[in-house]
Amino acid sequence: MNNEENALQIEPVSSVMKMFAIITALAEHKSLGITELSQIVMSSKSTVYRFLQTMKMLGFVSQEGDDDRYWLTLKLFEVSSKALEYVDLVSLTEPYMASIGEKTKEALHLGVRDGDSIIYIYKVDAQYNLRMQSRIGGRNPLYSTAIGKVLLAERSESDIRQIFEKVDFIPSTAKTHVSVDSLLEELNDVKSQGYGVDNEEQEEGLRCIAAPIYDRLGNVIAGLSVSFPTLRHSSEKFDQYVSLLQDAASSISEKLGYKK
Structure with a gap:
């Protein structure tokens, strides 16, 4: 195993860690707003917002109208079921x-x-x-x-x-x-x-x-x-x-x- 592989094992990708932190937080609550989510995952509101919009575009989270609250869709269930x-x-x-x-x-x-x-x-x-x-x-x-x-x-x-x-x-x-x-x-x-x-x-x-x-x-x-x-x-x-x-x-x- 080379040094690059060791580094990859030791240093997780921060963006992936944030994404799964958001998913975990949403899984534990019926719905959450950006302010609550940013406090739970300890990231700025702007960062959480960007993640949520990307996950929304991919179909993993949903947001009704202009409401600030987000929740998980069944897309994760669909993926895990496969x-x-x-x-x-x-x-x-x-x-x-x-x-x-x-x-x-x-x-x-x-x-x-x-x-x-x-x-x-x-x-x-x-x-x-x-x-x-x-x-x-x-x-x-x-x-x-x-x-x-x-x-x-x-x-x-x-x-x-x-x-x-x-x-x-x-x-x-x-x-x-x-x-x-x-x-x-x-x-x-x-x-x-x-x-x-x-x-x-x-x-x-x-x-x-x-x-x-x-x-x-x-x-x-x-x-x-x-x-x-x-x-x-x-x-x-x-x-x-x-x-x-x-x-x-x-x-x-x-x-x-x-x-x-």
């Missing part, structure tokens, strides 16, 4: 991933969408020496991953085009999609077959298969995938992996309240 949803999702998915990992000995990933990317929120490593290099919290493009494809497949064409409106399709291999139009063609197949495939589109010599996980409202909220080198691929294994993923994803979706 975090808890992922915690529940990982805990539900973990035993299924462990079971598939034991049967296939290949790498398993659980991924969710964030903008035009997927984020891996849980993984099970392959039991082979030759394995996919990935990490929890890692990102990859939606357009070149099996998980990305199942996260997109049931969205409308207009939604998909909007997601990729400002995205440059950067080919990782010769098989990577280079436009939203070619991706849309494949997504029709993904939707009808109920699984997505990355056929060496993200990394040469690596294939992935993914199945969608649904929430209680019928929205695809995550993808469950298995990744394996092409040298270990066979049509029999492919069919087995699809079945294992779809069965697990279906069971997880049911536990999340999804009904077909």
Whole structure:
């Protein structure tokens, strides 16, 4: 750890500290005025006012009319609920991933969408020496991953085009999609077959298969995938992996309240 990292650990960012002090104070009271808040967080009225206006613009606090009093909105609850949803999702998915990992000995990933990317929120490593290099919290493009494809497949064409409106399709291999139009063609197949495939589109010599996980409202909220080198691929294994993923994803979706 270098000196810069040590300094960052020892010296908190004062503006972030002030913001959370304001949030904590508002959480402990129904509403507060700028004068009261400035006394509680020990900052000037002008500083507190600037923070409140920024938080109001972002939707985290509300102010009725010209009243000097502010209160927290449900935006924080919304944000924390999403975090808890992922915690529940990982805990539900973990035993299924462990079971598939034991049967296939290949790498398993659980991924969710964030903008035009997927984020891996849980993984099970392959039991082979030759394995996919990935990490929890890692990102990859939606357009070149099996998980990305199942996260997109049931969205409308207009939604998909909007997601990729400002995205440059950067080919990782010769098989990577280079436009939203070619991706849309494949997504029709993904939707009808109920699984997505990355056929060496993200990394040469690596294939992935993914199945969608649904929430209680019928929205695809995550993808469950298995990744394996092409040298270990066979049509029999492919069919087995699809079945294992779809069965697990279906069971997880049911536990999340999804009904077909």
